[in-house]
Amino acid sequence: MDFELRRAREKIEKEQKERKEKARLKLQKEKKAKEEARIQREAIEAAQRSRRIDAAEAQLKVT
Secondary structure (H helix, E strand, O other): OOOHHHHHHHHHHHHHHHHHHHHHEEEEHHHHHHHHHHHHHHEEEEOOOOOHHHHHHHHHHOO
């Protein structure tokens, strides 16, 4: 009886550990995706800013 209870408890603990690890990996993946999106967004904003500056400088040269 004790053996069966111990095996059942070990099985439950193993399943809990696996779920916890899976959740940790999912959270880590989401954080990485958010960081990559932030970096990409900043790069796009910098490129747009650069184009606006170039356009303003070109317009100043024309006038």
